[in-house]
Amino acid sequence: MSTPSVDKKTMSRREYMKTYRKTSRLKEMWDVFVANRLAVLGLIIITIFVLLALFANVIADYDTVAIASNPVDRFQGPSWKHLLGTDEMGRDIFARIIHGARISLRIGVLSVLVGLVFSCIIGATAGYLGGVADDIIMRIIDIMACIPRIVMAIAIVAAFGSSEFNMIMALGIATIASMSRVVRSAVLSVRDTEYVEAAKAVGQNTPKIVFSHILVNCVAPIIVQSTLAIATNVMSVSSLSFLGMGIAAPAPEWGCMIATARGNMRQYPFLVIAPGMAIFLTSMAFNLVGDGLRDALDPKLKR
Amino acid sequence: MEEITNTNNALLEIEDLHIHFVSKVETVKAINGLNLVVHKGKTLGLVGETGAGKTTTALAILNMIAKPQGRIVAGRITLDGEDIFSKTEDQMEGIRGNTVSMIFQDPMTSLNPVMTVGDQIAEVLQIHKKLSKTAAAKEAQKMLETVGIPGARSVEYPHQFSGGMKQRVLIALGLACTPKLLIADEPTTALDVTIQAQVLELMKDLKDQMNMSMLMITHDLGIVAEVCDEVAVMYAGAIVESGTLEDIFDRKRHPYTEGLFNSLPDVNNRTQSLKPIGGQMPNPADLPQGCSFHPRCEYAMPKCSQEEPPTHRFSETHCAKCWLYENTDQCMLASQDYVPSQGVSE
Amino acid sequence: MIRYIGKRLLLMLPVVIGVIFVVYLIMYLSPGDATTTILGTSWTPEGAEALREQLGLNQPFFKQFFTYLFHFFQGDLGTSYITKEAVINQVRISFPNTALLVLISMTLAVAVSIPIGIRAAVKPNSFFSAFTTAFALVGIAAPGFWIALLLVLLFSVKLGWLHASGLETWKDAILPSIVLALSFMASISRMMRSSMIEALGMDYVRTARAKGVKKHRVIYRHALGNALLPPLTVIGSYIGEMLGGAVICETVFAIPGMGRLMVNAVLQKDTPSVLASVSIMAICVAIMSLITDLAYAFFDPRIKALYMRGGKSK
Numbered sequence: 024m025s026t027p028s029v030d031k032k033t034m035s036r037r038e039y040m041k042t043y044r045k046t047s048r049l050k051e052m053w054d055v056f057v058a059n060r061l062a063v064l065g066l067i068i069i070t071i072f073v074l075l076a077l078f079a080n081v082i083a084d085y086d087t088v089a090i091a092s093n094p095v096d097r098f099q100g101p102s103w104k105h106l107l108g109t110d111e112m113g114r115d116i117f118a119r120i121i122h123g124a125r126i127s128l129r130i131g132v133l134s135v136l137v138g139l140v141f142s143c144i145i146g147a148t149a150g151y152l153g154g155v156a157d158d159i160i161m162r163i164i165d166i167m168a169c170i171p172r173i174v175m176a177i178a179i180v181a182a183f184g185s186s187e188f189n190m191i192m193a194l195g196i197a198t199i200a201s202m203s204r205v206v207r208s209a210v211l212s213v214r215d216t217e218y219v220e221a222a223k224a225v226g227q228n229t230p231k232i233v234f235s236h237i238l239v240n241c242v243a244p245i246i247v248q249s250t251l252a253i254a255t256n257v258m259s260v261s262s263l264s265f266l267g268m269g270i271a272a273p274a275p276e277w278g279c280m281i282a283t284a285r286g287n288m289r290q291y292p293f294l295v296i297a298p299g300m301a302i303f304l305t306s307m308a309f310n311l312v313g314d315g316l317r318d319a320l321d322p323k324l325k326r
Numbered sequence: 327m328e329e330i331t332n333t334n335n336a337l338l339e340i341e342d343l344h345i346h347f348v349s350k351v352e353t354v355k356a357i358n359g360l361n362l363v364v365h366k367g368k369t370l371g372l373v374g375e376t377g378a379g380k381t382t383t384a385l386a387i388l389n390m391i392a393k394p395q396g397r398i399v400a401g402r403i404t405l406d407g408e409d410i411f412s413k414t415e416d417q418m419e420g421i422r423g424n425t426v427s428m429i430f431q432d433p434m435t436s437l438n439p440v441m442t443v444g445d446q447i448a449e450v451l452q453i454h455k456k457l458s459k460t461a462a463a464k465e466a467q468k469m470l471e472t473v474g475i476p477g478a479r480s481v482e483y484p485h486q487f488s489g490g491m492k493q494r495v496l497i498a499l500g501l502a503c504t505p506k507l508l509i510a511d512e513p514t515t516a517l518d519v520t521i522q523a524q525v526l527e528l529m530k531d532l533k534d535q536m537n538m539s540m541l542m543i544t545h546d547l548g549i550v551a552e553v554c555d556e557v558a559v560m561y562a563g564a565i566v567e568s569g570t571l572e573d574i575f576d577r578k579r580h581p582y583t584e585g586l587f588n589s590l591p592d593v594n595n596r597t598q599s600l601k602p603i604g605g606q607m608p609n610p611a612d613l614p615q616g617c618s619f620h621p622r623c624e625y626a627m628p629k630c631s632q633e634e635p636p637t638h639r640f641s642e643t644h645c646a647k648c649w650l651y652e653n654t655d656q657c658m659l660a661s662q663d664y665v666p667s668q669g670v671s672e
Numbered sequence: 673m674i675r676y677i678g679k680r681l682l683l684m685l686p687v688v689i690g691v692i693f694v695v696y697l698i699m700y701l702s703p704g705d706a707t708t709t710i711l712g713t714s715w716t717p718e719g720a721e722a723l724r725e726q727l728g729l730n731q732p733f734f735k736q737f738f739t740y741l742f743h744f745f746q747g748d749l750g751t752s753y754i755t756k757e758a759v760i761n762q763v764r765i766s767f768p769n770t771a772l773l774v775l776i777s778m779t780l781a782v783a784v785s786i787p788i789g790i791r792a793a794v795k796p797n798s799f800f801s802a803f804t805t806a807f808a809l810v811g812i813a814a815p816g817f818w819i820a821l822l823l824v825l826l827f828s829v830k831l832g833w834l835h836a837s838g839l840e841t842w843k844d845a846i847l848p849s850i851v852l853a854l855s856f857m858a859s860i861s862r863m864m865r866s867s868m869i870e871a872l873g874m875d876y877v878r879t880a881r882a883k884g885v886k887k888h889r890v891i892y893r894h895a896l897g898n899a900l901l902p903p904l905t906v907i908g909s910y911i912g913e914m915l916g917g918a919v920i921c922e923t924v925f926a927i928p929g930m931g932r933l934m935v936n937a938v939l940q941k942d943t944p945s946v947l948a949s950v951s952i953m954a955i956c957v958a959i960m961s962l963i964t965d966l967a968y969a970f971f972d973p974r975i976k977a978l979y980m981r982g983g984k985s986k
Binding site: 162163165166167168169170171172173174177178179180181182183184254258261262265266267268278281285288289292295296299302303306307310311 | 686687690691694695698699701702703809810812813814815816817818821822824825829912913915916917919920923934935938939941946950953954955957958961
Binding site for chain 3: 449
């Protein structure tokens with residue numbers, strides 16, 4: 024920082040702040056984030072997908088364009104009328120992909136929120152209470168962690184049926200094991216800091232301390248982990264649907280589209296490639312943003 | 327000072343060293359025209375605040391400035407008659423740990439956690455003394471005993487040692503090949519006060535036994551008083567005042583040196599309030615014009631912000647870099663000459 | 673050390689029981705009735721009641737669960753509702769295929785990604801390093817089944833080199849192993865890279881250089897010795913993810929393994945097979961994480977000391 028030619032003694036506090044603390048913390052984080060070109064690329068891709076998903080009905084009507092079969096137009100190549108061509112039932116692939124974005128983003132984000140709520144409760148309780156409670160909770164989490172994520176999701180969907188609500192719950196529950204560990208270790212890292220001691224000393228009650236002091240200061244790793252979890256869950260949604268255990272045809276779910284297109288893969292590989300690209304781009308974008316956020320929010324994690 | 331120094335007597339000479347760290351956004355001027363001499367068999371204390379460039383200087387002596395960001399813009403370092411910067415990396419590997427070795431600041435992290443301390447000491451002996459594995463292991467045990475650790479503990483890992491013990495291991499590591507120069511970078515900062523004294527005593531003893539020179543980097547004037555023969559005060563990448571221990575403690579001339587001493591509590595006069603130096607070290611990426619200390623200097627004159635001051639010599643050994651002495655040898659500082667008290671310089 | 677291993681093995685028992693409990697609970701809570709699956713078109717209320725009696729489905733939950741658990745540890749995994757075959761026989765056929773697939777992929781992933789990660793760390797600003805980052809991104813973000821189909825398109829449809837399905841010869845294992853290994857190559861190499869970069873910046877590396885150790889040895893002895901530890905722990909925990917990947921991979925390539933067993937069982941509502949396959953996969957994960965812990969202790973003297981003193985793992 025340059026030393027401005029202001030007499031320090033006569034400078035008011037406000038002037039001092041103005042000269043020496045040019046940037047607020049949020050601005051600083053934003054600057055770090057923006058400096059990471061890949062993260063910005065990720066953010067742009069996410070924005071595009073979100074806009075496409077939001078205005079999917081404006082761009083292409085669900086029932087008539089994305090769902091209704093149109094045998095005359097089967098297997099067409101890309102054209103102005105069909106940006107990405109048509110599938111085996113003459114449906115517009117671009118329309119199906121943007122409607123598919125709705126499903127993937129909705130389930131991806133909501134399932135992470137579900138997992139997050141559970142994980143915050145579990146992880147914060149374990150981390151804050153410590154001792155025997157911590158031991159018991161973490162052993163249960165260890166048990167859950169033994170069941171692979173996708174296997175857990177499949178088991179739950181198998182047991183309760185593959186409605187969208189069940190998928191959200193299944194994928195949400197499948198994220199608990201890893202996410203609650205992150206929350207717990209974040210809580211542990213701030214639990215014994217002075218400001219928490221201070222809150223205890225002035226007699227605040229436990230839930231208030233946990234929520235207003237501890238969780239707030241654990242936000243950084245939790246946000247990073249959630250962003251990465253969205254990427255994983257977007258992939259899981261399509262994997263489940265691909266296996267025939269998630270969203271079923273004729274819904275324009277990406278994994279489901281690939282499963283249907285598989286039969287005609289030899290002649291029309293594009294039908295497999297296009298929805299796959301959509302999954303890949305979405306998942307990659309969330310990964311990039313997650314990495315960018317990690318650098319911006321948590322300077323400790325930076326190299 | 328180079329014209330006065332008796333070259334035959336100098337083990338290490340640094341002349342007009344400039345080191346910059348260049349990144350996309352800025353150029354950090356870490357070392358700016360540094361001159362330094364360490365005489366044979368003597369201990370030089372390099373004193374300064376954090377960020378003054380002390381560690382960078384030490385790494386430059388080992389030719390270990392991180393490339394490509396770190397650039398040696400100008401200057402020469404002569405160690406034992408050899409020009410360090412003209413050496414290849416291979417040749418440097420033969421000098422490091424052999425002619426010159428370094429003890430780093432933090433003993434907790436400076437030892438490899440997955441190697442036994444014996445192996446770590448033996449490694450340096452195998453490299454430079456070409457000892458066999460078993461001979462090196464035996465010698466390593468002897469070195470451990472020299473620094474007061476039972477030789478049997480050589481099979482233990484660093485985590486099994488306390489901080490002070492680890493620093494002893496690092497000293498053993500540094501001295502294993504009896505170097506001519508030992509650079510100690512704040513070797514006791516991370517230790518408890520009682521352990522500090524033990525480690526310092528040990529280093530002093532071993533230095534005398536092995537008849538080597540030492541460059542003691544520190545910000546603690548107490549340590550300087552205890553172990554050093556000569557002192558160089560560093561500020562923003564350059565030496566502002568240098569001299570013998572007495573020159574600096576009793577006849578200091580530079581306002582920054584005065585500021586350092588004023589920041590120390592005086593045991594004999596506890597009612598006197600401390601007088602810290604106002605402001606902070608300048609950002610090395612954006613150094614002020616003229617004398618880099620002028621924004622914090624109580625004696626600053628208009629000239630100070632325009633031109634860099636010349637080095638003024640007071641005696642054979644003593645010189646300072648300040649405009650106050652443009653026309654005089656007399657002390658211009660408010661505190662005048664220091665009367666040695668029992669507390670600091672014995 | 674041996675006492676520690678014994679203790680850990682003993683501690684695994686509750687985990688295994690817990691896993692079976694969780695899976696059993698999920699299956700128990702599921703709506704629907706097994707009798708409709710088994711009897712199909714010949715379903716009558718009387719027949720269904722008799723069948724429930726025979727399968728013990730009328731008993732209270734904990735009685736059912738402990739009966740199942742008791743049989744499980746004796747190697748009796750029940751009888752498939754669909755094929756009427758003992759589930760243990762299905763497992764005997766499927767398990768080696770999955771184990772082989774996972775083993776090959778794991779070896780492949782480690783053998784490729786560790787050197788890649790090291791190199792990318794040693795030359796952090798090179799083209800190679802950038803390439804690794806890009807490659808890692810593809811591996812992490814592209815879904816396995818999609819990569820599988822793309823590889824099939826290329827190698828069996830276009831080039832005709834490899835079969836698209838089955839596991840008859842060793843050649844059939846190539847594509848599935850690559851698919852399965854790919855995402856782990858990505859994360860292991862990424863982790864190795866950052867772990868190595870971190871290690872190279874540590875004080876002990878500087879100490880080693882300052883004592884005149886050759887650059888090569890500084891990298892491969894001092895830095896690598898420490899940098900290998902974090903990826904090592906992760907490799908063990910990837911076993912779970914890998915089994916998850918195997919589920920998808922086996923389905924795409926029609927490999928008769930545990931994953932396909934599970935998927936088919938789920939689709940046919942064959943509860944005993946679902947229970948058995950999920951439980952066995954989870955037990956494999958538990959065993960692997962134990963092995964990793966032990967390996968970690970073997971390589972890192974600090975952790976070893978912790979265990980020897982009887983401290984617990986974190």
